[in-house]
Amino acid sequence: MARTNEISNADDVIDSRDVIARIKELEDSIELDGDAADQEERDELDALNKLAKEGEDYAEDWTHGETLIRESYFTEYCQELVHDIGDMPKGMADYIVIDWDATARNLKHDYTEVDYDGIAYLIR
Numbered sequence: 811m812a813r814t815n816e817i818s819n820a821d822d823v824i825d826s827r828d829v830i831a832r833i834k835e836l837e838d839s840i841e842l843d844g845d846a847a848d849q850e851e852r853d854e855l856d857a858l859n860k861l862a863k864e865g866e867d868y869a870e871d872w873t874h875g876e877t878l879i880r881e882s883y884f885t886e887y888c889q890e891l892v893h894d895i896g897d898m899p900k901g902m903a904d905y906i907v908i909d910w911d912a913t914a915r916n917l918k919h920d921y922t923e924v925d926y927d928g929i930a931y932l933i934r
Contacts, residue, residue, distance in 0.1 A: 817858070819929040822883035826865055826876040826933075833858050857927040864924040869933045881923070881930040885914040 817824060817832050836855040840847040862872070869876040879887045889910050892898050921932035 819857075819880075819926045822880045823887070824878040824926075824931065826862075826869065826872045826878065827874075829858055829862055829865070829878075830873065833862060861924060861926045861931075865933060868922040868924060876933055878924065878926070878931040878933050879921075881932055884918065884932055885910050888914040888917050891917075 817828055833855065836851055836858070840851060840855065861878075865876060865878070866872045889908075892913065918932065921934050923930050924933055925931075
């Protein structure tokens with residue numbers, strides 16, 4: 811079966827709608843295959859269902875699309891976010907250094923940690 815919604819706990823960023831779609835895809839596949847269903851698919855479905863349950867508990871827009879950020883990628887994500895939302899002054903001199911780790915720690919207070927198969931992701 812071709813996977814249409816590739817999701818891995820190695821991904822830096824995951825969209826909750828992709829999790830929902832992959833769960834549906836796996837449920838349909840397992841239902842069709844019955845007892846012959848692949849154990850790997852069952853394990854993936856279990857992990858995604860646990861993630862979805864946690865996500866639904868902590869993110870009110872889970873079904874409409876929430877971003878899950880791998881904890882190890884969070885500093886880079888925050889740097890991109892600050893640039894994207896326009897909080898970074900344009901034309902800032904190169905000799906000015908931003909402590910992005912401290913910025914990420916400050917922003918992390920607005921996020922909740924969820925587990926995806928042993929890997930921490932942050933969700934708002």
